Amino acid sequence: MKTPVLKVENLFVTVKDQSGLNQVVKGISFVLNKGECLGILGESGSGKSITMKAIIGILDSSFSVSGEAIYNGKNLIGAPQKYLRKLRGQKITLVMQHPMACFDPLFSIEKQMKETLRTHTSMADDEMEKKLLDILNFMCIRQPDEVLKKYPHQLSGGMLQRVMIGLALVMDPDIIIADEPTTAIDAITQYEIIQEFLRIKNQRGKSIVFISHDIGVISAVADKVLVMNQGCVVDQGKLDEIIKNASDPYTRQLIRTRNKITQKYEESVKRSI
């Protein structure tokens, strides 16, 4: 039996800039079930990140959002910031794209992680420390006590990405949103990060929204896929079904391109052998 944790209905996002009003998300609807990983696929500018940012309420005042996003029986769109702030970082967490730029360069990792915990709980200092070490251990970080004392610039992108995923996990959230978490890091670390997400899904039973423009990455983690193009959902369902018979020309093009690249790659591998 599937229980929905997040139900998005008719979401519209409009941005006001010099050229006037511009609709970037045009009536999106989807359901995220418990323990499920939903992949959102689409090229840059298709509105996938904006959709998720609109749901957790971190878009600035130049954006206007309408529609519904029901979490825990409440509509998040238009909910007071105070309520959304309590959810963010605790019940709904986000892993961002550029781990190197996401931490304040002037504070140590420990300070920034504790700052997050202190915002949501009233834990004692040593209790927090234990919790942080536990989660970093779970994220397969060696010498977590050393890492905590480091400043962001002293760690690699992959390491910071793990810290960020750990921080997204530490409050035991209902939903983890991963906004292109593998885009800014190298291929080997990419693979490892995907493995982490699979582990989080399988061992901890978290619901995950995984945003990416990479079919390969999406196919590795997602149970269900949403294909977005220019602010609209153009295809929705299981990935292999979509690959076999995509109903939308854009999706078909995406898959064709992907297949061509794979073919080229395989040919070049054969040639070199």
Add this chain to the structure above:
Amino acid sequence: MIVYIIKRILVSILLIFAVTFICFVFINMIPSDPAEVVLRVRQTPIITEEAIKEVTQALGLDDPYFIRYLKWLRNCLRLDFGVSYINPSRTVWGEFTRTLPDTILLALSSLIIVIIVSIPTGFFCAIFKDSLFDRVVRILVFATTSMPAYVVGLLLMWLISYRLKLLPTSGSGGFRHIIMPSITIAMTYISTYIRLIRNNMLENMKEDYVVYAKVRGLNPWRISIFHILKNSLQSCMVAIGMSIPQLISGTMVVENVFAWPGLGKLCIASIFNRDYPIIQLYILFVGILFVLFNLIFDILQHLADPRIRSLS
């Protein structure tokens, strides 16, 4: 870190030597015979060749150029800067130490006004960008940057002392005397710093770490003060470090407008009287000031920014 500080101090000492040399050369390039100037200032009735020769010998001006520099340098190290040409009963060092405290007092009170006014104003301008408050401040900033300090000073004098009769126009004495000159000096710096802090904060607000701080559910005021403001002040720090010697040396004009008995007023008087030893010491002092504050703020920045700290 300690190695870095020692290295910086050694370089600074070299730099000060260079400054003293250049300052010495420039002073001696002024196209008038110091001996003749001395005689004229002392109101000797008839300036004869013998008199000039006598004074030249007495001041050691007949030595070769480089020897004179070395002598001057040696005397500098002993804090012996000679006597004033105008008033031989006064030593240059005595004049300097007599007027320095007043200038430091004026510069310090200006600095305090600058910090107290510009940090909160810049902060709120950035937070409430394009609000009425921000727009009014921007107009004021524009107006005060385009007005030179002495104009501001004279306007204040006219309004506050002459029309409203609230504060004395000039001189020094009590707390009431220092208010107008320090506001006048502070004015130009306030507008610079408001703009600097405001723009730095707006720059920082676009950074990913601010979005991520929001994502973590932090209170917006906490993000603004602990993260955005701290990062913005970090980049303002070098500017503040260079402003302190500028403040101390830049009191010159305002001291003359308000008849404040400080170093700047002494220096202007000395320039009019061609009192070379005093001008020479003033230039040396300002040079040392810049080198010193550059060093201090470099070290402070090392202590404050973990990124720079791990480079050395």
